[in-house]
Amino acid sequence: MNASKLVIFHHLPDNNDRPALERWFAERHCPEVCAQAPWLTRYVLYRPVPPPPGAEAYGYINYRVHENWVRSPEERRGVKGLLSFSPQPGYMDVAVTNVPGEPTDDFLGADLRHSDRTILRWVTLFRYPDGVPVVEAEDWYLNVHVPQVCEQPGLTRFFSHKAIPGTAIPGSSKQRPFLEKLPPLLTKSWHRLSELWYENDEGWVDSIVTNAPAYTPAPWASGNSYPFLVPGEEFISTFLLERPDQDLLRQRSLRYF
Numbered sequence: 001m002n003a004s005k006l007v008i009f010h011h012l013p014d015n016n017d018r019p020a021l022e023r024w025f026a027e028r029h030c031p032e033v034c035a036q037a038p039w040l041t042r043y044v045l046y047r048p049v050p051p052p053p054g055a056e057a058y059g060y061i062n063y064r065v066h067e068n069w070v071r072s073p074e075e076r077r078g079v080k081g082l083l084s085f086s087p088q089p090g091y092m093d094v095a096v097t098n099v100p101g102e103p104t105d106d107f108l109g110a111d112l113r114h115s116d117r118t119i120l121r122w123v124t125l126f127r128y129p130d131g132v133p134v135v136e137a138e139d140w141y142l143n144v145h146v147p148q149v150c151e152q153p154g155l156t157r158f159f160s161h162k163a164i165p166g167t168a169i170p171g172s173s174k175q176r177p178f179l180e181k182l183p184p185l186l187t188k189s190w191h192r193l194s195e196l197w198y199e200n201d202e203g204w205v206d207s208i209v210t211n212a213p214a215y216t217p218a219p220w221a222s223g224n225s226y227p228f229l230v231p232g233e234e235f236i237s238t239f240l241l242e243r244p245d246q247d248l249l250r251q252r253s254l255r256y257f
Contacts, residue, residue, distance in 0.1 A: 017090025
């Protein structure tokens with residue numbers, strides 16, 4: 001079977017909502033997601049680390065990244081027979097994509113060992129602009145852009161997952177009252193989830209800000225600035241460490257489970 005993971009990015013515009021949302025995740029939402037345990041094989045939560053200097057300009061996601069794994073896309077549970085989720089007590093912008101568990105493409109660093117380098121993961125999610133044929137955009141990304149990215153001086157690892165088409169969000173508003181209004185990022189379809197690894201903040205700054213390679217702009221790019229997509233709309237990113245801070249199917253200690 002080909003495992004897949006649903007990756008959910010949570011962005012917090014107002015930090016005043018953080019205490020209530022932390023309680024909601026722990027006491028309500030995560031246990032309700034865990035009710036799908038016969039379908040889920042892994043449910044882990046990551047807490048982004050502070051961005052390196054200059055990284056907030058790249059659509060930085062500041063709050064949470066969740067991964068919901070299943071054995072294959074066909075086994076991901078739908079909404080039939082489920083209860084509605086509890087309403088969330090604050091606002092978050094949320095982006096969701098479904099990708100293969102195994103990266104679609106592995107560009108750099110497959111021979112890297114854990115003992116060789118420390119790891120700061122720059123996790124990026126992007127979509128090609130509306131109206132641009134995906135086949136053309138993929139050709140530019142894979143054959144022009146990726147080889148140039150691999151020239152970044154501090155880059156140690158680089159791979160990418162091509163998104164699985166389709167939506168994972170209930171279509172009926174009655175089944176998603178936890179979303180009082182649809183966040184802008186949630187309405188978007190994404191094309192790729194990619195990871196670029198560096199040893200630390202300095203490695204990222206050296207690669208992206210100080211000594212970036214010369215890039216060939218995409219033919220459809222509106223400007224000449226890397227990554228040639230609109231931050232916060234077509235390109236979002238965050239920084240994670242190696243391990244999740246919660247592994248919920250193992251903990252089994254949440255209230256209301």
